[in-house]
Amino acid sequence: MATQGERRAETRRRLLTAAAELFAERGVDGTSIDAIAERADRTSGAVYDHFGGKDGVLIALLDTWVEELGLVIGAELSTATTLAERLAVLWRNVSEPVVGGDRWISLELELWAHAARNPDAREHLVRRYRGAWKGIVELAGRSGDASPEVGPAVIGVLLGLELMRRVDPASVTDELAVAALVGVVAGTSRPDLDPQTTGATAR
Amino acid sequence: MATQGERRAETRRRLLTAAAELFAERGVDGTSIDAIAERADRTSGAVYDHFGGKDGVLIALLDTWVEELGLVIGAELSTATTLAERLAVLWRNVSEPVVGGDRWISLELELWAHAARNPDAREHLVRRYRGAWKGIVELAGRSGDASPEVGPAVIGVLLGLELMRRVDPASVTDELAVAALVGVVAGTSRPDLDPQTTGATAR
DNA sequence: GAAAAAGGATAGGACGTCCTATGTATCTCG
DNA sequence: CGAGATACATAGGACGTCCTATCCTTTTTC
Structure with missing residues (x-):
């Protein structure tokens, strides 16, 4: 009973x-x-x-997924050796997630759009992702290449590419995605890049 | 009168x-x-x-902005010489848009989230962006580095990074964004990258 | 076994939204 | 100048949603 x-x-x-x-x-x-x-x-x-209420449902849902996803990714990362392999693990878990199926990315987008105009949701989201990233880095172990600052940018690229892949699947191959991610990591861990050659200026 | x-x-x-x-x-x-x-x-x-109806308002709004934005970007691109400079132009027009102010990115996200579950909106969106990309490439002139296939991925990275920057502004510097974009372009225009070293597999 | 508490069902009011049908003032053109 | 077309206003019905208040059933506690 x-x-x-x-x-x-x-x-x-x-x-x-x-x-x-x-x-x-x-x-x-x-x-x-x-x-x-x-x-x-x-x-x-x-x-x-x-x-x-409905907001509570949304928060609970995403918190659950992020937690589970972090565990899965952390476990897979521990078996990866090169930087590209690790980034490929991240990408695979976003583009073909085991946890939450296809749905959670759609939800993420909804939440981000919501957070873009709601300070409370924004704060919650920042904390959640920083925590998830921290957990991933710790589980991955000795990864000197994954400095903490790249986290948000890596997540941004992951979301953006997956967003595009959902609308136009053929346009984002796995190789392309990993190459982009490598570019992000290289961009932060090698600040010796000459700003003049990149054309970018500090904000 | x-x-x-x-x-x-x-x-x-x-x-x-x-x-x-x-x-x-x-x-x-x-x-x-x-x-x-x-x-x-x-x-x-x-x-x-x-x-x-409301959908019509949304479509009209975004079409107007994309058109204007394409013109602005195209004009600025014609004065850029290096690849990094061109990508910096793109990023600047997304992160500090002259057209539409801060608002249009929020709207884009809403539309993408909508398109992720609505086939009609999806088709409209794909057409619109492919057209915009084509226009940009043409206006930019002789850019052998910007092959047509990178378009969607570049736009995806732009949107994703801007999305993250809106939630956590300090996390995405201009240098970082440009580096990521360079990574994307390099990923498609150099298919000679060894898949085994990247850890990525064809889908 | 009785009292207390919890899980959940049910009904309904207040509210807001979409959209249509119709009205009216203004412009255009023969 | 007068008839038709245009541009927008107005009113209202049908619908769906949120949330509360109240009730019943089952479990726990003493």
């Missing part, structure tokens, strides 16, 4: 997976709380009880 | 600028047609008459 706590945990899982599907299908704003509850064979009251 | 056509043109402009402001402030889904009309000192009837 299932205890109350077990049932509650299952309700939470059902609500989260239902929300993940619906958010990806119709977008966050296009998904009603009632729709989430209905797909989970629950009612809206359960959603409010568990997450307090 | 303003003619009818002139008044119509002004109404169109007012509606578009109002929509741009509101979309950036509250997001596309969070903006009602009535709110757009109200800020433009018009009524919802005018919006429907001009654009047929």
Whole structure:
């Protein structure tokens, strides 16, 4: 016989997976709380009880995924030796994620768009990604090439390339993606690049 | 005395600028047609008459900006000589756009997220960017380094880095962005890179 | 076994949005 | 100058959403 706590945990899982599907299908704003509850064979009251509202569902969903994804990536990274291999691991886990399937990138985009105009969400997002990056670096072990500052930029390139790949799949090959990532890492770990030859100016 | 056509043109402009402001402030889904009309000192009837609905407003807005942006970029590119300089021009026009101010990137993200689950929007987006890229390449003139295939990937990196810069401004310097872009171009225009050393596999 | 607490169902009100149908003032053109 | 076309306003119905208040059922605690 299932205890109350077990049932509650299952309700939470059902609500989260239902929300993940619906958010990806119709977008966050296009998904009603009632729709989430209905797909989970629950009612809206359960959603409010568990997450307090739609924003709570979104945050919980992404936090869960980022955590799991960080673990997976960290594990794979420990077996990679070269920089390119490590970056390929990152790219593979974004373009063909084991965790969360195709959906989580769509959700990420929604959240970033949301964060671009909401200071609270922005702060949450920054903390979350910095933490994830830190965890990845630690799990990867002795990687002198992955200085902490590259983290955000690497993530930015990963998201941007995946975004493009979703719209125009043929345009972003794996080789291309890895080459771009190598470029990013090289850009920060080799500040000796001559600004005059790059044409870039400090902001 | 303003003619009818002139008044119509002004109404169109007012509606578009109002929509741009509101979309950036509250997001596309969070903006009602009535709110757009109200800020433009018009009524919802005018919006429907001009654009047929909210999607029409969004498309018209982005098409206008992409067109103008393409012209600006093309003009600046003609004075750039090295590859890095050209890529720096691209980055500058994304991170500090003259056209559309800060808003258009936010809108782009919304549209991409929308396109990720809407085939029609996806097709429109692909056409628009391919056209814009083609125009840029032509305006830039004899650039053998900018092969047509890099276009989408370059745009993806631009968007991704700008996305990250908006959330965490200090994390993406201009030098870093240009270095990443150089990496992308190098990745496609030099297919002689050994896949085994990069760790990437063909999909 | 009784009391307390928790998980969840149900119903409904307040609100906002989309979009259409119709009205009206202004312009265009024969 | 008068008829038609144009540009936009106005009003309102249908719909969906959020969230609260209240109730019932099951589990835990003493």
